[in-house]
Amino acid sequence: MKKSQHHLSFIGAGNVAWHLVQKFETAGHTVHEIYSRNIAKAKALANQLSLVEPVDRLNFQESKARIFFIAVSDDAIDEVVSKLTLPPDALLVHTSGSQPMSSLIQEGTTRVGVFYPLQTFSKGKPIDFSHIPICVEAAHPKDLDLLQQLAGSISQDVRVMNSEERVVLHVAAVFACNFTNYLLGIAEKILAEHQIGLDVLQPLITETLQKALEIGPQKAQTGPAARGDMATIQRHLEFLKNHEDYATIYDLFSRHIAENT
Amino acid sequence: MKKSQHHLSFIGAGNVAWHLVQKFETAGHTVHEIYSRNIAKAKALANQLSLVEPVDRLNFQESKARIFFIAVSDDAIDEVVSKLTLPPDALLVHTSGSQPMSSLIQEGTTRVGVFYPLQTFSKGKPIDFSHIPICVEAAHPKDLDLLQQLAGSISQDVRVMNSEERVVLHVAAVFACNFTNYLLGIAEKILAEHQIGLDVLQPLITETLQKALEIGPQKAQTGPAARGDMATIQRHLEFLKNHEDYATIYDLFSRHIAENT
Numbered sequence: 001m002k003k004s005q006h007h008l009s010f011i012g013a014g015n016v017a018w019h020l021v022q023k024f025e026t027a028g029h030t031v032h033e034i035y036s037r038n039i040a041k042a043k044a045l046a047n048q049l050s051l052v053e054p055v056d057r058l059n060f061q062e063s064k065a066r067i068f069f070i071a072v073s074d075d076a077i078d079e080v081v082s083k084l085t086l087p088p089d090a091l092l093v094h095t096s097g098s099q100p101m102s103s104l105i106q107e108g109t110t111r112v113g114v115f116y117p118l119q120t121f122s123k124g125k126p127i128d129f130s131h132i133p134i135c136v137e138a139a140h141p142k143d144l145d146l147l148q149q150l151a152g153s154i155s156q157d158v159r160v161m162n163s164e165e166r167v168v169l170h171v172a173a174v175f176a177c178n179f180t181n182y183l184l185g186i187a188e189k190i191l192a193e194h195q196i197g198l199d200v201l202q203p204l205i206t207e208t209l210q211k212a213l214e215i216g217p218q219k220a221q222t223g224p225a226a227r228g229d230m231a232t233i234q235r236h237l238e239f240l241k242n243h244e245d246y247a248t249i250y251d252l253f254s255r256h257i258a259e260n261t
Numbered sequence: 262m263k264k265s266q267h268h269l270s271f272i273g274a275g276n277v278a279w280h281l282v283q284k285f286e287t288a289g290h291t292v293h294e295i296y297s298r299n300i301a302k303a304k305a306l307a308n309q310l311s312l313v314e315p316v317d318r319l320n321f322q323e324s325k326a327r328i329f330f331i332a333v334s335d336d337a338i339d340e341v342v343s344k345l346t347l348p349p350d351a352l353l354v355h356t357s358g359s360q361p362m363s364s365l366i367q368e369g370t371t372r373v374g375v376f377y378p379l380q381t382f383s384k385g386k387p388i389d390f391s392h393i394p395i396c397v398e399a400a401h402p403k404d405l406d407l408l409q410q411l412a413g414s415i416s417q418d419v420r421v422m423n424s425e426e427r428v429v430l431h432v433a434a435v436f437a438c439n440f441t442n443y444l445l446g447i448a449e450k451i452l453a454e455h456q457i458g459l460d461v462l463q464p465l466i467t468e469t470l471q472k473a474l475e476i477g478p479q480k481a482q483t484g485p486a487a488r489g490d491m492a493t494i495q496r497h498l499e500f501l502k503n504h505e506d507y508a509t510i511y512d513l514f515s516r517h518i519a520e521n522t
Contacts, residue, residue, distance in 0.1 A: 074490070098485075098493050118461065120468055120483060127468075133461050159461070168455045169462075171497050175507070176448035176462050177469040178484030179514045180441045184470075185478035185521075187437035194429045200379065200394050200420070201430075201437050202474055207381055207388075208438040209445075209470060213463055217446035222381060223439030224359075229335070232359050236432050245517060246436075252513065253440045256506060260446075 006150055009033040009065035011058070011080055012072040013041040015121040016095050020071065023129050025049055027153045032065040059085045067150070069115065070094040070104070077103055091143050097170045100163035101137050113138035113147050116166060117155070120177070129154045135161040135169065186246055218260075225257035267411055270294040270326035272319070272341055273333040274302040276382040277356050281332065284390050286310055288414045293326040320346045328411070330376065331355040331365070338364055352404055358431045361424035362398050374399035374408050377427060378416075381438070390415045396422040396430065447507055479521075486518035 006029045010017045013036040021031050033053045036042035042054035058080065060068065067090070070080055074096050081104055086092060092104050093113040104112040114137040119127060134151040136158060138144040144160065151158040161169065184205070188198040211220045224232040233254050240247040267290045271278045274297040282292050294314045297303035303315035319341065321329065328351070331341055335357050342365055347353060353365050354374040365373040375398040380388060395412040397419060399405040405421065412419040422430065445466070449459040472481045485493040494515050501508040 074493070098496075119465055120472065122472065132464050165455060165457070167496070167500060168451060168457065170493075171500055171511075172448040172451045172457075173462060173465055174484055174497065174511070175444045175451070176459075176466055178482070178486070178518070179510070180444050180466070181469055181473050181478050181482055182514055182518055183436045183441050183444070184473045185482065187433040188478055190429060190433045190436070194426060196426070196429065196433075198437075198474065198477070201434060203393050204379055204381060204434055205437055205441070205470065205474075208442055209466065211381065211383065212442050212445045213459065213466075216459070217442050217449055221439070221442055221446065223435055225439070232335070232431075235359075235428070236435065239428060239432055249440070249513065249517075250432075250435070252510065253443055256510075257439070257443055 004149065005029055006067055006146075007032060007065045008067050008069060009035070009060060009063055011035045011068065011070045011084070013038075013045045014071065014073070015123055016117070017069070017071040018045055018123050019121045019127055019129075020069065020095070020117070021045060021052070022048060023154050029150075029153070030064075032063055033060065058083045060090075061085050061087055063087055063090075065090070067091045067093065067146075074099055081106055091138075091146065093138075093147065097135075097166055097173070101139065102163070105139075111138075111140060111143055113143050114163070114166070115147055115151065116161075118169065118173070130156055133157040133159055135159050135166060137162055137166070183249075186249070190243075190246070221257060221261050223257070225254040226261040228258060265410060266290055267328055267407075268293060268326045269328050269330060270296070270321060270324055272296045272329065272331045272345070274299075274306045275332060275334070276384055277378070278330070278332040279306055279384050280382045280388055280390075281330065281356070281378070282306060282313070283309060284415050290411075290414070291325075293324055294321065319344045321351075322346050322348055324348055324351075326351070328352045328354065328407075335360055342367055352399075352407065354399075354408065358396075358427055358434070362400065363424070366400075372399075372401060372404055374404050375424070375427070376408055376412065377422075379430065379434070391417055394418040394420055396420050396427060398423055398427070444510075447510070451504075451507070482518060482522050484518070486515040487522040489519060 008029055009032050010021055013034055031052050033055050034042045034046050035055050039056040046052040046054040072080055077094055077099055091111045092109055093115045095115055097116050101112055101114050116135040118133045132155050134155045136147040136151050138147055148158050237247055240250055269290055270293050271282055274295055292313050294316050295303045295307050296316050300317040307313040307315040333341055338360055352372040353370055354376045356376055358377050362373055362375050377396040379394045393416050395416045397408040397412050399408055409419050498508055501511055
């Protein structure tokens with residue numbers, strides 16, 4: 001694939017922008033402006049880079065950028081779009097997993113797309129982009145090519161997905177990540193009541209995850225419910241009798257696992 | 262700590278025995294016998310080792326071993342204990358996370374203990390023991406010393422835990438591992454219905470887990486419910502309307518997370 005240098009600007013200076021902007025610069029692209037309502041945030045990110053101008057106005061008519069990234073929280077996208085002025089013929093994309101591409105369309109814009117890196121970002125924690133799936137979508141085939149090329153310059157895993165498929169991905173991620181994290185929180189609290197740290201479970205959690213990804217979660221399912229070990233389930237529910245919330249989840253999962261194993 | 266060579270025998274030739282026996286030999290201990298009801302299984306494991314005798318009788322009166330490991334499924338422990346004949350003054354331990362130490366006590370045995378490696382084992386998949394927590398318990402202080410020393414010869418993470426604390430650990434592990442795996446299974450099925458493989462979520466799952474273990478699951482909680490993003494929750498529940506099971510879990514978790522974040 002031929003390596004092209006692209007001219008970009010970012011609207012938003014949060015976690016996603018923080019990582020993407022720096023990665024794009026490293027990959028040889030030029031970021032011209034970073035917008036934040038809070039100019040201090042835009043400056044903080046621009047300071048990490050070479051030639052970027054921090055701005056707090058949404059008029060980009062004079063910008064040299066040709067691709068504009070909206071990387072703000074989902075509920076701020078509409079407002080940003082309504083206030084935005086772009087150069088003629090610019091491509092506008094957002095980086096959200098849950099918003100449809102159509103949320104970018106307004107009078108005068110026809111070149112729209114999505115550039116969604118499927119990862120959770122924290123400021124200050126470096127991320128290896130090369131294996132992060134980047135899901136791209138565009139209203140025009142030429143822009144899809146462009147976004148695939150741009151994504152391919154920072155990751156080996158570029159996938160074309162429409163807005164409906166992104167919802168599928170997002171729902172699956174809520175189960176596999178947000179809810180999984182909540183279960184780890186329950187485990188942490190149960191252990192903490194007996195002065196045991198969550199770290200005791202680290203090797204087991206890591207191995208469980210590896211096994212699930214290697215042989216598939218269905219084959220990897222173990223535990224009292226998978227064995228039909230009713231005596232242990234009863235003992236655990238008895239143990240949880242002062243934690244109604246946890247007991248509800250324990251009971252629900254045990255029944256589902258028993259039915260599906 | 263002084264390195265002693267111990268003389269061991271194993272009752273059971275399943276996954277736990279498979280890994281422990283080989284690790285003990287590597288660490289310089291001698292395994293004298295491996296028992297299985299199915300002599301072929303005992304032979305298969307004994308073949309991996311140097312001087313081990315495969316047996317299918319539970320009379321160990323003539324054995325040179327001094328520590329006997331019961332590594333059979335939980336519901337077979339009682340039967341094994343009732344049929345077992347040990348040399349005088351032998352130490353009998355089991356490797357179960359969910360059975361109390363007292364399940365080993367019968368007329369004539371007073372030296373009992375537990376040696377529980379907190380990990381999930383699959384035959385043929387090598388395991389690095391050095392960071393696996395090994396939870397030990399014994400009826401007599403001298404035997405506790407002995408088991409700590411033995412555990413310390415294969416792992417850096419040896420913890421003294423009584424039978425009640427092991428139940429805490431087991432319940433926490435069910436939430437953090439068995440239930441987590443079940444959630445990954447739901448994610449896999451949702452994706453599969455749209456011809457997407459679970460591998461798309463691998464970087465996100467790995468990062469979620471790392472973050473939970475680094476900063477704690479409570480701080481690491483993200484997602485629509487943590488943000489109070491009711492519009493997305495409603496869209497996801499609508500998406501799940503043909504999967505009542507998943508919708509129940511989605512709704513329950515979202516409410517719990519919203520209340521606790």
